[in-house]
Structures are given as C-alpha cells and as structure tokens.
Amino acid sequence: MNWFRNFMMGRYGSDKLNIALLISSIILTLIAKLPKLGIIAYISYIPLILCIFRMFSRDINRRIQENNKFLKYYNPIERWIKGKFNMIKGLKTYKYFKCPNCKQTVRVPRGKGRVNIICPKCSTKFTQNT
Ligand SMILES: [Zn+2]
Incomplete structure (x- = not known):
C-alpha cells in the first residue's frame, strides 16, 4: 500500500461530489439494464470518469470549489431527507x-x-x- 500512498500524495482524493458521481454512475448502469435503454450504459461512464479524474487531480483548490458548489445544492436536500426520515422514525x-x-x-x-x-x-x- 506504500506505493499507493506515494501515488496519492498531493492528489485530491474523495469528497461528497465524488460519491454522488459514483452513485449516479451506478444508477445509470442499472437503468441501462432495462430493455431499450442500453445506450445509457455509455452515458453512465461520464460521471465515473469525472469521479476518477477528480480523485487523482492535483488541482486541489478547483476540486474544493466544485465540491462547495455541489454542497450548496446538496445540503438542503440532505437536510430535508433527514428531516422526513426522523419524522418517520418518530411516528x-x-x-x-x-x-x-x-x-x-x-x-x-x-x-x-x-x-x-x-x-x-x-x-x-x-x-x-x-
Ligand atoms: Zn406558526
């Protein structure tokens, strides 16, 4: 694992935007399994490639800015979902x-x-x- 640590030195790694990209790629892959939607399999590579690119990127500042932009939209959605989930738990x-x-x-x-x-x-x- 030492070579991997050296390889990742100074690279961005992962964040919530990368996880969201990965999940959307997986969802698109699953949708592509439906009949007549096979073309989506190619589209599903786009978020995956973006995710890998961001992970190994050395332009850390730009990646942080991208993640912050994403969180600006994502955080209210997450808060809303958590609120609904807590509501169901407390019923x-x-x-x-x-x-x-x-x-x-x-x-x-x-x-x-x-x-x-x-x-x-x-x-x-x-x-x-x-
Ligand atoms: Zn009131």
Whole structure:
C-alpha cells in the first residue's frame, strides 16, 4: 500500500461530489439494464470518469470549489431527507401537526389527549388530539 500512498500524495482524493458521481454512475448502469435503454450504459461512464479524474487531480483548490458548489445544492436536500426520515422514525412516539398560521411542523408526544399547542415560530395557539 506504500506505493499507493506515494501515488496519492498531493492528489485530491474523495469528497461528497465524488460519491454522488459514483452513485449516479451506478444508477445509470442499472437503468441501462432495462430493455431499450442500453445506450445509457455509455452515458453512465461520464460521471465515473469525472469521479476518477477528480480523485487523482492535483488541482486541489478547483476540486474544493466544485465540491462547495455541489454542497450548496446538496445540503438542503440532505437536510430535508433527514428531516422526513426522523419524522418517520418518530411516528410511534410523536404526532406531527402543521401550524394553521405559518405551516410550521410541530411535534407533540402521542397519547396525551387533547392538548393546546403553541407554535414555536409564530406563537399561534391551536388545539389537537394526540
Ligand atoms: Zn406558526
């Protein structure tokens, strides 16, 4: 592995953009297995080649800038997905309501009967069954 460490010295390596490129290449390869979509197999090489190029690139500053641009769009999506995932995980112990005024999602413990809820964002009061 020593030769590999020497080879990677001063090269960029991996980041979230590279992982996303790799995953999109894998997804395109899988789509290409569907009938009449074989041409996509060639397209699937594009993100893969980009991923390999970025990994071994010595222009580290430019790669960091590319990754930051990608994260600007990716981070809000990841936050949204994580929020939905946490919501599904908490469905057994919590009930979720939308504030009638500002549409903010409010989390309340289940099984507490009828409760008065005060929206943490706009302080609107509303009553719900938990
Ligand atoms: Zn509100």
